[in-house]
Amino acid sequence: MPISIADLIELLGGPEAAATLTGVSPDAIRKWRAAGAIPSRHWPAIMSATGLPMEDLPRPPVESDTPPGATAALVLADGSVFWGRGFGAHGTSTPAELCFNTGMTGYQETLTDPSYAGQIITFTFPHIGNTGANEEDCEAAQVFARGLVVKEDPTAPSNYRATTDLDVWLRRMGVPGIAGVDTRALTLRIRDLGAPSAVLSFPADGKFDLAALAATAAAWSGLNGLDLAAEVSCTQPYEWTGGTWSWEHGFATPETRKTVVAVDYGAKRNILRSLASAGCKVIVVPANASANDILQHNPAGVFLSNGPGDPAATARYAVPAIQGVMYMKIPIFGICLGHQLLATALGGKTYKLERGHRGANQPVKDLVTGKVEITSQNHGFAVDEKSLPEGVEVTHVSLFDGSNEGIACKAKKVFSVQYHPEASPGPSDSSYLFKRFVDMLA
Numbered sequence: 139m140p141i142s143i144a145d146l147i148e149l150l151g152g153p154e155a156a157a158t159l160t161g162v163s164p165d166a167i168r169k170w171r172a173a174g175a176i177p178s179r180h181w182p183a184i185m186s187a188t189g190l191p192m193e194d195l196p197r198p199p200v201e202s203d204t205p206p207g208a209t210a211a212l213v214l215a216d217g218s219v220f221w222g223r224g225f226g227a228h229g230t231s232t233p234a235e236l237c238f239n240t241g242m243t244g245y246q247e248t249l250t251d252p253s254y255a256g257q258i259i260t261f262t263f264p265h266i267g268n269t270g271a272n273e274e275d276c277e278a279a280q281v282f283a284r285g286l287v288v289k290e291d292p293t294a295p296s297n298y299r300a301t302t303d304l305d306v307w308l309r310r311m312g313v314p315g316i317a318g319v320d321t322r323a324l325t326l327r328i329r330d331l332g333a334p335s336a337v338l339s340f341p342a343d344g345k346f347d348l349a350a351l352a353a354t355a356a357a358w359s360g361l362n363g364l365d366l367a368a369e370v371s372c373t374q375p376y377e378w379t380g381g382t383w384s385w386e387h388g389f390a391t392p393e394t395r396k397t398v399v400a401v402d403y404g405a406k407r408n409i410l411r412s413l414a415s416a417g418c419k420v421i422v423v424p425a426n427a428s429a430n431d432i433l434q435h436n437p438a439g440v441f442l443s444n445g446p447g448d449p450a451a452t453a454r455y456a457v458p459a460i461q462g463v464m465y466m467k468i469p470i471f472g473i474c475l476g477h478q479l480l481a482t483a484l485g486g487k488t489y490k491l492e493r494g495h496r497g498a499n500q501p502v503k504d505l506v507t508g509k510v511e512i513t514s515q516n517h518g519f520a521v522d523e524k525s526l527p528e529g530v531e532v533t534h535v536s537l538f539d540g541s542n543e544g545i546a547c548k549a550k551k552v553f554s555v556q557y558h559p560e561a562s563p564g565p566s567d568s569s570y571l572f573k574r575f576v577d578m579l580a
C-alpha cells in the first residue's frame with residue numbers, strides 16, 4: 139500500500155521526519171505543505187531542519203482583521219488565531235504548551251498548581267470564575283501557568299468564601315486570561331493535533347502583531363527536554379507546618395511525629411498538608427538537593443513531589459539523589475513528577491503522552507485490590523511500563539488509555555502514583571495513600 143507524505147511524517151514524528159527531509163528542495167516542501175500533507179504541529183521542526191524561513195508559515199490575518207470587541211488573542215504555532223475578550227493582567231505570555239483541563243470546579247487550585255509552569259490552561263467547563271478567589275485555595279503563592287482560556291466571561295462571584303473575583307485575582311498574579319473562546323473547538327484541536335505551542339496576548343494598547351506572535355509560538359522548542367522543576371522549586375530548606383482544610387475547622391494544626399523530607403520539584407501545598415495531617419513533620423528541600431542534603435535531616439521517609447516540565451530533564455540531577463536515598467533503604471513515596479522520577483531511578487523510562495490527563499474525573503484501577511478510584515490528574519508525560527525492570531510492580535493503570543498510573547518496589551520500600559491523592563481540586567478517593575506511606579515509616 140503506498141504511504142502518503144502525511145502518514146510518513148506522522149509515523150516518524152516531527153524531528154525524525156525533519157531529518158529525512160533535509161536536502162529535499164524547499165519548493166517540494168512548500169508544495170506538500172500547501173496541499174496539507176505536513177501536519178501543522180510538525181512544521182516548526184521540519185522548517186528549522188530544512189532551513190526554510192519561519193515566514194513561510196501561513197500568514198495569519200493582518201491587524202485590521204481584529205473583530206469588533208476582541209481585546210485578546212490566543213495565537214497558535216500554526217498561525218491560527220482564537221479571538222476573545224481579555225481579563226486578568228495585560229501583556230503577552232511567553233510561549234507555552236496549550237493544554238485542556240476537564241475539571242468543573244477548583245480552578246484556583248488548578249491555576250496555582252506549579253506543575254502547570256510552561257503551559258496555557260484551557261478549561262473545558264464553560265463557567266469559570268463563579269466562585270471568585272480567596273487566599274486559602276492556593277496551591278502555591280503564585281500562578282505558574284502562562285495564561286488562562288475560558289468560554290464565558292467570568293461573572294461576579296457567588297460564594298461566601300470569596301474575597302475577590304477571578305479577574306482581579308488573576309491581574310494581581312500577573313497572568314493574562316481570554317474569555318469568549320470556543321473552547322470546544324479548541325479542545326478538539328488540542329486532542330487531535332497534540333498540545334500545540336501558543337501565545338496568549340492581551341495588549342494594553344489593543345494592538346496585535348499576529349505574524350510575530352505566531353512566529354514566537356512556532357519558534358518555541360516545547361516542553362520536551364525542559365527542566366522546569368528547578369525554576370519553581372524553593373531555594374532553601376524549610377519546615378512546613380499546617381494540615382488539611384475542613385469546612386468546620388479551617389486548616390488543621392496536626393500533631394506531627396515522624397520526620398519526612400519532601401523534595402520540592404514544584405510541590406502543591408495540599409500534598410504537604412496531607413503529609414502533616416497524616417502525622418509527618420515535613421522538611422521541604424529544593425529540587426536539586428543531593429542524597430546527603432536529604433539524609434542530613436535524618437528522615438524516616440522521603441517524599442518526591444509533583445512538578446512541571448519533562449521528567450527526563452529533571453532526572454539528570456534528581457535520580458542520583460533518589461538512588462542515594464534508596465540505597466539507605468528509607469521508604470519513598472512519589473506523586474506525579476515524583477512518580478516519574480522514582481520510576482527512572484529504578485531503571486525505567488518516561489515518554490510524552492499523545493494526550494495528557496488533566497482533570498478531576500480520571501478513573502484508575504488499583505491492580506492489587508481491583509478497585510477503581512476516581513482521581514485528580516495533571517500530567518503530559520508517563521512511565522513506560524515496558525521499561526520497568528524486574529522487581530518493580532505495576533500497581534495502577536488508567537482506565538482511559540491504559541497508561542501507567544502507579545508502581546511499587548516492595549524490596550526497596552518505595553511506591554508512587556501518577557495521579558494526585560491530595561486532590562485539590564478533585565475527589566479524595568486516594569487519600570489513603572498518605573496513611574499507607576506513614577505506616578511504612580519506622
Ligand SMILES: NC(=O)CC[C@H](N)C(=O)O
Pocket residue numbers: 253443444445446447448449473474475476516517518519520
Ligand atoms: N503534575 C505533575 O507532576 C506533572 C509531571 C510532568 N510534568 C508531566 O507533565 O507529566
